[in-house]
Amino acid sequence: MGDGSGREKEEGKKWYRKVPHVFVLLMIMIVLCTIxxxxxxxxxxxxxxxxxxxxxxxxxxxxxxxxxxxxxxLGMFKAIPQGFAASAGIIAMILFSAGAFxxxxxxxxxxxxxxxxxxxxxxxxxxxxxxxxAVTFLFSIMGIFIGxxxxxxxxxxxxxVALGMGFDAVTGAAMVLGGAIGFATAPINASTIGTxxxxxxxxxxxxxxxxxxxxxxxxxxxxMVTSAYAKKIKKSPEKSLVYGMxxxxxxxxxxxxxxxxxxxxxxxxxxxxxxFAITIIGCTxxxxxxxxxxxxxxxxxxxxxxxxxxxxxxxIECFLKGASDMVFGVMCxxxxxxxxxxxxxxxxxxxxxxxxxxxxxGMPTVIAALFMTLVHGAINFLIPSGxxxxxxxxxxxxxxxxxxxxxxxxxxxxxxxxxxxxxIMYPTVGFLMxxxxxxxxPFEKWFKFALRLVAAIYLVGWTxxxxxxxxxxxxx
Numbered sequence: 194m195g196d197g198s199g200r201e202k203e204e205g206k207k208w209y210r211k212v213p214h215v216f217v218l219l220m221i222m223i224v225l226c227t228i229x230x231x232x233x234x235x236x237x238x239x240x241x242x243x244x245x246x247x248x249x250x251x252x253x254x255x256x257x258x259x260x261x262x263x264x265x266x267l268g269m270f271k272a273i274p275q276g277f278a279a280s281a282g283i284i285a286m287i288l289f290s291a292g293a294f295x296x297x298x299x300x301x302x303x304x305x306x307x308x309x310x311x312x313x314x315x316x317x318x319x320x321x322x323x324x325x326x327a328v329t330f331l332f333s334i335m336g337i338f339i340g341x342x343x344x345x346x347x348x349x350x351x352x353x354v355a356l357g358m359g360f361d362a363v364t365g366a367a368m369v370l371g372g373a374i375g376f377a378t379a380p381i382n383a384s385t386i387g388t389x390x391x392x393x394x395x396x397x398x399x400x401x402x403x404x405x406x407x408x409x410x411x412x413x414x415x416x417m418v419t420s421a422y423a424k425k426i427k428k429s430p431e432k433s434l435v436y437g438m439x440x441x442x443x444x445x446x447x448x449x450x451x452x453x454x455x456x457x458x459x460x461x462x463x464x465x466x467x468x469f470a471i472t473i474i475g476c477t478x479x480x481x482x483x484x485x486x487x488x489x490x491x492x493x494x495x496x497x498x499x500x501x502x503x504x505x506x507x508x509i510e511c512f513l514k515g516a517s518d519m520v521f522g523v524m525c526x527x528x529x530x531x532x533x534x535x536x537x538x539x540x541x542x543x544x545x546x547x548x549x550x551x552x553x554x555g556m557p558t559v560i561a562a563l564f565m566t567l568v569h570g571a572i573n574f575l576i577p578s579g580x581x582x583x584x585x586x587x588x589x590x591x592x593x594x595x596x597x598x599x600x601x602x603x604x605x606x607x608x609x610x611x612x613x614x615x616x617i618m619y620p621t622v623g624f625l626m627x628x629x630x631x632x633x634x635p636f637e638k639w640f641k642f643a644l645r646l647v648a649a650i651y652l653v654g655w656t657x658x659x660x661x662x663x664x665x666x667x668x669x
Contacts, residue, residue, distance in 0.1 A: 215525060215620055215626060215629075215636045216524070216525075216528065218620055218636075219525070219528045219529055219531075219532070219620060219621070220528070222532050222621070223269060223272065223273075223528075223531055223532055223535055224269070226532055226535045226536055226539075226575075227263075227264045227266075227268075227269045227535055227539070229536075229539070229541055230262070230263040230264045230535065230536075230538075230539025230540075230541055231263040233539075233541040233544050233545070234258055234261070234541075234544055235258065235259050235260065235261045235262055235539065235540035235541055235544065236256055236257060236258045236259055236540065236541075236543055236544040236547065237256070237257070237259055237540055237543040237544075238251035238252060238255045238256050238257075238543050238546075238547075238588075238589075239251070239252040239255035239257075240252065249584060250392050250584045250585075250587070250588050251543070251584070251585060251586075251588045251589065252588065253588045253589055253591070253592045254592070256543060256544075256547045259540055262538070262539060262540055263539060264535050264538050264539045268535075268538060269535060272531040272532075272534040272535045272538065273527065273528055273531045274527075275531065275534050276527045276528060276529070276530030276531035276532075276533075276534055277527035277530070279530050279534065280523075280526050280527050280530045280623065282482075282483040282484060282487075283342055283483060283526060283623065284523045284526055284527065285483075285487050286342060286343070286483050286486055286487040286490065287342055287345055287346075287519055287522065287523055287526070287624075287627060288515075288516040288519055288523060289487050289490050289491050289494070289512070289516070290343060290345070290346050290486075290487070290490040291345070291346045291515040291516055291518055291519045292490075292494055292511065292512030292513070292514075292515035292516045293346075293468070293490045293491065293493055293494025293495075293497065293512070293515070294346035294347070294349070294494075294515055295346075295511045295512065295514050295515025295518070296494045296495075296497045296498045296501070296503070296508060296511040296512065296515070297461050297462075297464070297465055297494075297497050297501075298349065298350075299501075299503075299507075299511050299514075300457065300458065300461045300497065300498075300500075300501035300503070301458065302454075302457070302458035302459075302461035302462055302465075302501070303350055303461075303462075304353075304452070305452045305453060305454050305455075305458055306452075306454055306458060306462060307350065307353070307354060307357075307452075308357075308451075308452030309452045309453070309454055311354065311357050311358065312450055312452060314358075321358040321359065321360065321423065321427070322420045322423070322424070324354065324358060325364065325368060325416060325419055325420050325423060326416045326420070328351060328354065328368045328369075328371070329367070329368045329371035329412065329415055329416050329419065330371065330412055330416070331371075332344055332347070332368065332369055332370075332371040332372035332375065333371040333372060333374055333375030333408070333412040333415075334375060335372055335375065335469065335473075336371070336372035336373060336374065336375025336376035336377075336379065337375050337376070337379040337380070337381060337382070337408070338473045338476055338477055339376075339469075339472055339473060339476055339486070340376055340384075340624075341370070341372045341373040341376050341616070341624050342623075342624045342627075343372075343472065343486060344369050344370075344372035344373075344624075345369075345519075345522070345624055345627045345628055345631065346515070346631075347369050348365070348366060348369050348627075348628050348631040348632050349443065349631055350369075351365040351366070351368040351369040352365030352366065352440075352443050352631070352632050353365070353443055353444060354368075355368065355423070356440060356443060356444045357444070358423075358427075359427045360423045360426060360427060361423075361426055361430075361433040361434070361435055361436075361440075362435050362438075362440055362443060362632045362633060362634050363422070363433070363434050363435055363632075363634060363638070363639065363642050364419060364422065364423045364426075365632060366628050366629065366632040366634055366639065367415065367418075367419040367422075367642070367646070368419065369628060370617050370625070370628060371412060371415055371416075373613070373616055373617050373624070373625070374411055374412055374415050374613075374614070374617070374646075374650065375408065375412065376613060377411075377609065377612070377613020377614050377616060378404070378407055378408040378411040378412070378609065378610075378613065378614070378650075379404075379408060380398065380400075380401045380404035380405045380407075380408055381398045381401065382579070382609075383476075384579050384580040385579040385580065385583055385608070385609060385612065385613065386398060386404075386605065386609065388579075388580045388583040388584060388587075389583050389587050389605040389608060390605070392583065392584070392587050392588060392591070393587070393591055393601040393604075393605070395601055395602065395605075399602070400602045400605075400606075400666065400667075403606075403657065403660075403661065403666060404606070404609075406657075407606070407653070407654070407657045410653045410657075411614075411650045411653050411654070414646075414649040414650055414652075414653050415646055415649070415650065417649070418645050418646055418649050419646075422642065422645075434634075434638045434639075434641055434642055435633075435634055435635075435638055438633065439633070440633060443632070443633060457500060457501055457502060460500035460501075461497045461500050461501050463500075464493050464496045464497040464500055465493070465497065467493060467496075468489055468490060468493035471489050471493075472486050472489050475489070494508070494511075494512060495508060498511065518630075518631065519627060519630070519631070521626075521627075521630040522623070522624075522626055522627025522628075522629075522630040522631065523623070523627065525620070525623055525626035525627065525630070526623030526624075526626070526627070527623075529577070529620065529621040529622070529623055529626070530623070532575060532621055533575060533576055533577075536575060542575065542576070542585070543585070545572075545575070546572060546585055546586060546589065547589075549568050549571060549572065550568060550586065550589050550590065550593065552564075553565060553568065553590075553593050553597075554593050554596060554597070556597070557597075558597045558598055558599055558662055559658075559659060559662050561593070561594075561597050561599065562599060562603060562604075562607050562658045562659075562661070562662050563607075563655055563658060563659075565590060565594075565604065565607035565608070565611065566607050566610040566611035566651065566654060566655070566658070567611065568586075568611065569582065569586065569607065569608050569610070569611025569612045570610075570611040570612070570614070570615045571611075572585075572586060572611075572612075573611065573612050573613075573615045573616065573619065574615070574619050574621055575621070577616060577619065577621050577622045577623075579612055579613060582608075582612050583608065583612070586608070587604070587605075587608060590604050590607075590608065591604055598665075599662065600661070600665060600666055600667050602661065602666045602667060603658065603661040603662055603666055606654075606657065606658060606661055606666075607658060609654075610650070610651065610654035610655075610658070614647055614650045614651065614654070615647060617643050617646060617647065618640060618643035618644065618646075618647050620636055625639075
């Protein structure tokens with residue numbers, strides 16, 4: 194989309210005006226967090242185990258100082274391989290799912306099916322906005338049931354679709370990240386809402402009605418922001434955030450009018466459908482998690498290869514190619530996880546949580562509810578895990594909410610807004626960096642667009658929070 198002038202302009206900047214490589218940013222954060230272990234007083238909360246689960250939560254009011262344990266230089270660098278070890282399950286799932294997806298793309302099934310659909314859309318002169326809304330809502334619906342990491346390999350499809358409609362890679366990435374918004378605002382998210390309900394003693398997934406409307410409005414907000422941007426850059430391509438960057442290998446390789454769907458293509462797509470159907474059923478009905486989902490992707494990829502008529506050598510080659518495309522993304526995941534490990538090893542994570550939550554107790558209820566979202570958003574930079582942040586912060590937030598006359602449902606909604614929504618803008622979030630890598634979008638370019646999405650969803654969320662406080666949203 195352009196002649197390379199955007200790249201030349203970027204290269205022509207003086208060094209101090211350039212945004213550092215994302216690995217440099219992550220390493221700077223690791224170094225800063227290491228320095229903080231020498232400056233910030235070490236402390237921790239007592240923790241207790243939630244009955245019937247393996248989840249440990251903090252005990253409200255139990256914060257106490259402990260012996261200072263600063264992280265030394267060797268410990269700082271050791272945190273990186275430790276981060277990879279702690280993220281091994283997610284890394285394996287992303288690598289194998291990308292491999293399985295490469296099998297399907299090599300078969301030509303996805304390109305021919307999407308090419309046929311886009312050709313019909315062009316013939317009818319339908320608006321590309323319809324496609325943006327449909328695809329974003331599709332991923333948002335899937336995000337209710339499965340985590341956004343599973344959607345990462347689909348980035349190559351959504352970007353190809355966006356480019357085929359005359360948009361750019363940012364538009365394609367925004368569509369697939371609809372899954373992250375669905376996961377963040379889902380009314381029945383087991384890892385976030387379920388954890389909060391278990392901690393608070395609320396009935397599991399209670400308050401689903403208001404949360405469902407919140408999910409619908411949040412996803413619609415993403416669609417509106419993305420559609421407005423897509424229309425603008427289609428009219429004036431030079432206004433694209435990634436104008437001038439090479440996207441040749443992301444585009445469809447043949448004219449849409451030449452696309453033809455064969456029986457083998459249908460069989461491959463049935464394998465893809467089966468992967469999602471089995472994964473959703475397993476996660477919702479049988480408590481499956483990362484290992485089981487990875488196994489399904491491996492089996493589904495092999496089945497798709499056989500359906501495409503590939504020999505075993507070809508299937509293996511596709512898995513390796515797909516995994517190699519994700520090396521940058523999974524390295525981001527491991528390095529980003531090291532930040533949290535440094536904070537934990539230095540025993541300052543709980544001190545930071547105590548410091549940022551304490552001022553909330555003296556605020557008016559509505560203001561406190563809004564500030565809760567900002568606090569959770571800030572903590573999410575350091576603890577991107579939804580269930581991890583819920584276990585670390587909600588036992589503190591619930592008593593604060595009780596003191597202010599705020600229902601537990603409202604406190605959970607504030608957590609939901611702050612925790613999940615910011616996942617689409619932080620470099621410490623592994624799946625986001627993987628999406629940017631697949632879409633060939635420099636993080637600083639994506640960040641500019643993500644700010645618009647996050648601002649829109651926060652406005653929607655704050656509206657719902659004000660309503661929740663006003664109606665004293667329960668049951669309690």
